[in-house]
Amino acid sequence: MQDFISLMGSMISCIIRMEIKKSMAEYSQTNRSDRRFRSLLESLNAGVVIHDANTQIVEFNSKALEILGLTKEQITGKTAFDPHWHFIDENHQILSVDEYPVNRVLETGKRLPATLFGICTENCTSVTWVSVSGSPIKNPDGAVEEILISFIDITKRIETQKNLRESEERFRMIFESLPKLSVQGYNKDREVIYWNKASEEIYGYSKEQALGRKLEELIIPDNLKEDVIRDVSNWMDHGLKIPSSELELKRADGTPLPVFSNHIMLETPEGERELYCIDIDLTNLKLTEEKLRENEERYRSIIAVSNTGAWEYNLENEYLWTSPEYFTMLGYSPDDFNYDFETGISVWQQLMHPEDRDSASRRFLDYLSGEMKDPYENYFRMVHRDGSTRWIWSRGQNLKNPDGSPTKIVLGTHIDITKSKNAEEELKQREAYLSSLLKTIPDLTFVLSRDGTYLDYHADESNLLLSPQQFLGKKVSDVMPQEIANLQMEAIEQAISGRKLVEFRYSIPEEDEIHHYNVRVVAFGLERVIAMITDITDSVRNLNQIKELLKKEEEQNLRLVNFTHIVSHNLRTHTANMLGLISLTEMETPEVFEHEYLRLIKESSSHLEETISHLNQVLDINLEMGENMTEIRLKPVLDAIIQNLALQAKRSGVTIRNEIPDDLHVRAVPAYLDSILLNMLTNAIKFRSDQRDSYVRIYQKITGSEVVLSFEDNGLGIDLDRHGSKLFGMYKTFHGKKDSKGLGLFISRYQVEAMGGRIEVSSKPGVGTTFHIYLPL
Known part of the structure; x- marks a missing residue:
């Protein structure tokens, strides 16, 4: 604006000077008035x-009188020093007389370019x-004779500019104060020229961080950058407006930000275009919409x-x-009936079971004709598409007005309770079955409450030690000895709390003899149990007799073992x-010893000693059976044996692969386990095949409470059809190896079985053999 004022003033001053000079020239030439x-x-x-040179006004035009608001009489002869008027600057500061335009030209002798001044009377109530603009008029000697002052009234323009600034400031304050409305301004190069508080909060950039940076560097995701640059350029250069729309921009931390973005193009007085974006943060709205979608989906899933x-x-x-599920639960779709609101009741009645149609319709109409204060509820049957029957639980409620009065709308649900109905019927049948079954059980059967009260019983009257009147309705502590009553109450609580079968035994003297009973207690409902009492007196008596026989057998076995040791020792x-x-x-x-018979005697003696040694090993296994079972971490034991056999395996060209995990534990006798593992590996090395690269693979599998150790090789293999029944026999060999004695597998089987395990084999000649050893965990 100031540049415009200066330009206009200079042009007017120049024109006036030229015209005055021209007129004066013509005047002097033509001597006109x-x-x-x-x-x-x-x-x-x-x-x-x-x-004039004394600043006294000697000439003026009517426009000057109009602008200054003076008459000819008031202005004629006035000087720049007149105290009745003042010049002020653009900041409303009163200027000194020396700063008045005429005095500045007079003092400098130079032209005064267009300058903004305010002119007012003494109190400056109106400006x-x-x-x-000012120009000196000099005589031929160069001295200033007169000063030409020209001026144009720009009061309206100044007021308009002031109002514009104030309006701009008001809008700026509004934009700055809006908490959730982000306003950004961009120049033609998409550089930020305006960034309000809401923009700082929403996008995470401070005003200082944003100003001067490009739009696409700040908030535009990579996938939108090219489109945004193109759209802004098209609007700036070709006037193709960017439509308002939902966008997903980004924050300073890179997280996505959903917004609704509006765009406005403004033009500065200099003709420069500025783009303003007004963005509304949709984060909360999107979260709300997402929750609504989730809730709707949840309700649909529930239905x-x-x-x-x-x-x-x-x-x-x-x-x-009705909703689609109303029909799909019966195997139909709404399209199967040309269904609409008007035919809804008739379709419902059409799907109703014939035996329930009248009663269900009547109950619904009765509800509608009443006050509808309580919820509507009814049970009836409907017919499925496949002809089967479906039990429906129908519930409804009248929709209320805000004042509590009923509307004309009833909302409700149809729930398929066929499974519940079937379960209910099955429960009735089961109860009848259990009741019949209880009657066939010869044992005493009592139903007791959680507090130990006898509620019911089933028994042959001859089995009862007391009459029903003596125990029904009474507590266990009132009927049984205290010690037995305590056991019964503990069993009742454990059965109900743990939902499991609980057993205990007690003994009681009857007719000069101790009778023994076994009691089994099981929960029956939430607060009751069934106690079945079995007389096990005969079983206890027989068990005691068996114990006596076992004791005698153990004594005989001990004597037999001692005899075996004596015989073994003497023979050895x-x-x-x-x-x-x-x-x-x-x-x-x-x-x-060159004599053949003596050589045979020597060999037979050696064989006899070896046989006695083998028999002693078997005897030791039987004697130690079940003893010294400990928990052993298998892998280190196996690694140690493999290390001991490393040289033998290398010379034989056999690779041993140990795939047993580090944390595998087994229960075994350490000496037996060493012997078994050593036998398995040495047999695999000994009976390798020379036709291929040999290997032994050791792996495991957990099956319930057992671990299966597998020793797989690709050696000679065994014909199980021929030798399977003899495989674990003593002194049985199958490959003609001279150093094979047929004792390793025999001892290994005994050791595995002594530890409560078993050993199995699968094999094919020319392919290989796999031994599976089952051991307890």
């Missing part, structure tokens, strides 16, 4: 005042704003899963609306003596 000069001054749209149909009845027009002693004598004879007279 100043009438032409006066006419020129009057024709100008600017005020003109001419001062006229003018753009003032679908629960096999529930919704309905709405309008009493005013007798329309019945005599065999050792025999072998010693043979060795001494061989040392003293070796030539006698």
Whole structure:
């Protein structure tokens, strides 16, 4: 604006100077009167005042009088020092006389470019704003004779500019104060020129961080950058407006931000276009919409899963609306009936079971004709598409007005309770079955409450020690000895709390004999139990007899074991003596062993000693059966055995793969476990195949309370059809190896079984063998 004022003032001053010079020249040349000069001054749209060298006004035009609000008499002869008027600057500060335009030109002798001044009277209650230009008029000697002051009235323009600034400031304050309305301004290069408080809060950039940065660098996601740059350029350059729309922009931390974005294009006085974006944060709205969608989906899922149909009845027009689930629970769709609101009641009655149609319709109509204070509820049957019957639980409630009065709308649901009805019928049949079953049980059966009260019984009267009158309705502590009553109450509580079968035993003297009873207690409902009492006196007596027999058998076994040890010791002693004598004879007279019979005697003696040693091993396994069972971490044991066999395996070209996990534990006798693992691995190495690269793979599998250790090889294999029944026999060999004695598998099986396990085998000749050893965890 100031530049515009300066430009206009300079142009007017220049025109006036030129015309005055021209007129003066013509005047001097033509010696005409100043009438032409006066006419020129009057024709100008600017005020003109001419001062002499003493600043006294010597000439003026009518526009000057109009702008200054003076008459000819008031202005003629006035000087710049007149105290009745003042010049003020654009900040409303009164200027000193030296700063008046005429004095500035007079003092400097130079032209005064267009400058903004305010002119007012003494109290400055009213100000006229003018753009003032001044020029000195000099004589041929260069001295200033007169000063030409021209000015134009720009008061309205100044007021308009002031109002515009105030309006702009008001809007700026509004934009700054809006808490959820983000307003940003961008120049033609998409650089931020305005960023309000809401923008700081919503997008996470402070005003200082945002100003000067490009739109696409701040809030535009990568997938939208090209489109945004194109759209802004099209609007700036071609006037193609960007429509308002929902967008997903981004915050300073990179998180997405849903907004509704409006766009406005403004143009500055200089003709520069500015884009303003007004964004509304939709985060809460989106969250609310998402919750609504989730709730709607949840309710739809509940209805679908629960096999529930919704309905709405309008009493005013007798329309019945039903949800799709109303039909799908019966195997239909609404399209199967040309269904609409008007036919709703007839379709409902059509699907009704014939035996329930009249009663169900009558109950519904009775509800509608009443006050409808209580909820509507009814049970009836409907017919499924496949012809089966479905039990329906129908419930409804009249929709109320805000004042509590009934409307003409009833809302309700249809719930398929066929399973519940079937379960209810099945429960009745089961109760009848259990009642019949109880009558067939010979044991005493009592029904007791949680507090130990006898509620019912079933028994042959001859089995009862007391009459029913002596225990029915009474507590266990009133009928039974205290010790037995305590056991019974503990069993009742455990059965109800744990929902499990609880057993206990008690003994009681009857007719000079101790009788023994076993009691089984099981929960019957939430607060009752059934107690079945079995007389086990005969069983206890027989068990005691069996214990006596077992004791005698153990004593006989002990004597047999001692006998076996004696025989084994004596045989081993005599065999050792025999072998010693043979060795001494061989040392003293070796030539006698050239006789075939003596060689055979020596070999037979050696075999006899070996057989006695093997029998002792088997005997030791049987004697130690079940002893020294400990929990063993398997992998370290197996690694140690593999390490000991490493050289043998390497020379034989056999690779051993241990796939047992580190945390696997088994219960075993340590010595037996070592023996079994060693036998499995040495057999796999010994009976390898020379036709291929040999391996032994050791792996495991958990089955219930057992672990299965598998030893898989690709060796010679065994023909199980021929040798399967003899595989674990003593001294049984199958491959003709000279160093095979047929004892390893026999001992391994005994050791596995002694630890409560078993051993199985699968094999195919020429393919390989897998031994599966089952051990307790």
